[in-house]
Amino acid sequence: MNTSNYPDDRPNLGLEQALPRGWQPLSPEHIRGQRFRETALARRGYRPDEVEAFLARMAEEVQRWTSTHARDLAEINRLRGFFRNQNIDTEPARQRAFSNEAINILATAQQQADQLIADAKTHARSMQTDARGQAERVVVEARREAEAAAHAYRVRAGQQYSADREQVERLAAIARNILAAVAGATTQLDGASAQIRAVGDAFSAELTKLVGPPAAIPAPTAIPDHPTATGIPHVHGQTHR
Amino acid sequence: MTVDPDRLQASWARVVAHGDSVPAYFYAALFARNPQLRQLFPASMAGQRDRLVTALGRIVARVGEPDVMLPFVRGLGRDHRRFDVRPEHYPPVGEALLATLSQFLGPDWDADLAAGWTEAYGLVAQVMCDAAAEATRNEPPYWQALVVEHERRGLDVAVVRLQVDQPMPYWYLPGQSCAIEVPTRLRLWRYYSPANIPRRDGLVELHVKAVPGGEVSTAIVQSLRNGDEVRVGAPIGHSLTLDPDSGRDLLLLAGGTGLAPLKALTEQLAAEGGRRRVTLVVGGRTSGDLYDLPALESMAQQMPWLTVIPTLSHDAHAASVDRGNAVDVALRMGRWDAHDIYVCGPAEMVATSRERLAEAGIAPQQIRSEDGTNDPYRPDSVATVAVADRAEVYAR
Known part of the structure; x- marks a missing residue:
């Protein structure tokens, strides 16, 4: 959630540019359906390397979304500031009073x-x-x-x-x-x-x-x-x- | 629907109590904020006001009964295509509607009511958009047609032949009518009935009488020219179409240009093999009103099952024509108890004919006629005819 990781405030904010090609978002179903095999000695528990790998991937995923979200917010704020400076009213039209x-x-x-x-x-x-x-x-x-x-x-x-x-x-x-x-x-x-x-x-x-x-x-x-x-x-x- | 129908209806009743100023305010609010929408409407908004209030009233009255309300709204959506209404026009209309409600409800306009109306309008707009999109898959919003022949017949009648452009074929049942818009009277649609059965080449014949003071009919009779482009809406109405289950003989009573749909019915009966006897009584005031007599007489010569009787009510000296109203002449001729009777003409003529026929003991369900209104916006009668229905009457 640290927006300072992405301080650069580029005007163009296409998700397609922020994400690598061929990237498949991790779905909630995927996470819920993820199963770990038991260890070789038949003790109850998961193989630590698999769990770690999965957690690493989730962390990466969350990081990606967090940063994307942060960039969106920054862009929205930048645009708001721009419209304010240009005296352009961005409120929805219906909220303005009819003359x-x-x-x-x-x-x-x-x-x-x-x-x-x-x-x-x-x-x-x-x-x-x-x-x-x-x-x-x-x-x-x-x-x-x-x-x-x-x-x-x-x-x-x-x-x-x-x-x-x-x-x-x-x-x-x-x-x-x-x-x-x-x-x-x-x-x-x-x-x-x-x-x-x-x-x-x-x-x-x-x-x-x-x-x-x-x-x-x-x-x-x-x-x-x-x-x-x-x-x-x-x-x-x-x-x- | 989460909205309380009673509250919506009560608030609408309070708004419409303000009368004409409600639609006036609504349209002014709409155009003040969206000047580009003004061009979708005719110069005079007088007729438009009643339509808005009537349509909204019908929707609001049935807001708790989606089974009744939704078909009406879907009809509205389909029909509005010919007015060039597009999905992006709905939000500004909703905005103007809410502004109007809040203006006339004053302190009674609260967040609850606003949410209710917003939801109800959103639903109506969605249903209309969906219906329009769906209808466009089957037929265009309107057909373009070229005037290929414009023939003045006498003082105030024109017989107009249109060549309908056919990216999609223009099919209709004889007796139906289609809305027409001419280039000199944009945004004013009027219903006319083709005088012929649908043809493969897309030729449609219309009979138009210049109604005194009529904006559109006068323009069609006096200033439409060959080569003009007109728009033709989807065919509507089932009051004057033939009953597919009936094999009875027919009595057709025509007044003035009310002849057109009856002539189309006669063509249909001919296409079906001419197995039923047809008596066509064509009425007018003076001889100029019998504007299509040569064509009818030549039909009668070719079709032994067809009898054409011209009659004049206000021309005592015309030769070889019966005197009196079409209905009176018909009743003098014989009994019509076992006939299907079709009446088409000026509203007054239709009313008189129905009265006289009733007096002669003819059951009302034997008689078919239109409701007499020429409202360019009567979505309750909008009905898309199944393609199969249309193919049946297709000219061979």
């Missing part, structure tokens, strides 16, 4: 992000539901009018009836309906564009007030023609309602 302030800030930020995502989903849902409902109505209405047109044709065709002609009437009614729907959508889009232009103009005016006439803005005419070129990300959202 409640940081945790609360993170939790709040996440909850706000979650809320924003939930709102965006709700908004998307209502827009998609509206669009789907509108599309359904357009299709159903077109079909209804196609059937009405076909019926009207059958009534007035009389003897001149032709199935092809009836189908043409149907398709024409559907086409008229779709054109009307597209025209309606275009009007809505125009309205939206006008709104975007108005927002762009207002923004441009505000900008002029702030930074003076648009010398810094290379192409002021680009704003009315290409409203999204103003780079205002929320303009799009404002035009929907």
Whole structure:
């Protein structure tokens, strides 16, 4: 147990370096199972040379482990000192207190992000539901009018009836309906564009007030023609309602 | 287990009484200390919170009954592989859990309780890690797949064909579903059912409807492109698979993209020799919802035992289509007392169908349907299908 036998404090502490090659550790089972033959004169007792040899080996073994253990301890202490000098905390992380302030800030930020995502989903849902409902109505209405047109044709065709002609009437009614729907959508889009232009103009005016006439803005005419070129990300959202 | 289950359960009950702030604190503690773990989770943590509390609650409630608790925990371990969870992630999670418990229990948090929770968590983590390692010997955490065809059908449906990479073959039972993750919505998994029987070339057909406000379905329908890489999880669920002991004829009621698993069942019945009569009633609101009619009609032509009935509930003027809900049309057609009935579609459609069938005197055990939730994380239904089961339905 004398650590002073191994004073040198080498940083590398592999057991494989401290022990000779091919060395077989002495196991407790081995020690327990060790038997000594009796002496030649049949007296009770063990042959002293065998006992001595075995004890010598055990002593060697214990010595080896003791010194290895001592070197490990020295190395651990050296590393502890090193980390202390470098201000590195080697205590297990869980023993340190969690910073409640940081945790609360993170939790709040996440909850706000979650809320924003939930709102965006709700908004998307209502827009998609509206669009789907509108599309359904357009299709159903077109079909209804196609059937009405076909019926009207059958009534007035009389003897001149032709199935092809009836189908043409149907398709024409559907086409008229779709054109009307597209025209309606275009009007809505125009309205939206006008709104975007108005927002762009207002923004441009505000900008002029702030930074003076648009010398810094290379192409002021680009704003009315290409409203999204103003780079205002929320303009799009404002035009929907 | 040396821990007193009653004490654990009592302490957990006191913690969950604090509601949503418990999982919020837990995740914030986890990420504050381990920022690198944040990327394992989706942008919105809203759905994640319930899952954590539910899963922990289930474990704690059964802490004294390992026979019930361990299979659940093993399922969790297997399932978490597709979230890229690795053994080294368990200690920080345990640390954050203990910090959360101590935060909400305040002065009640003592050394005994800490030791009990540490031991219980250690056991759960060990079982999950072992189950994950064991499962990985049989199947990968997920399969990589390539989008080989993305076809918009009408306003809000896409038929997507995936080529699943096959270092290990992708086997499933028709009627099962698989979790899918697309590159534009990482960490968000949604379940879809293949519309075909498993094939040797690994081709899987999915039918996806853009759910209004749906993050993943909308991305799949609108922005997935040929050549995109998606991930496919192990197949799960047995609610819609064929009963191997039944030889009865079948009535299949499909609503919208609920058609997909029923189409796969039809393919399976064809592969088995077409010995059972099948009536497939495909319902939709307007004609755009009957997005796969040409394929179904060509199947019906080739398979004399198959009758396909398209129906529309909100399209009074569509030609050559029955009017009404799929279930009402089916009930007008005849009696189904001696049939196996499979219903798949929107939750509302499934509920209505079950009601109407019950009113018509059909026994509930004749009817098979899914539970209607699209929870990307339902480990209770996670089940690995024995390879032998899968080989049986393998396309020839």
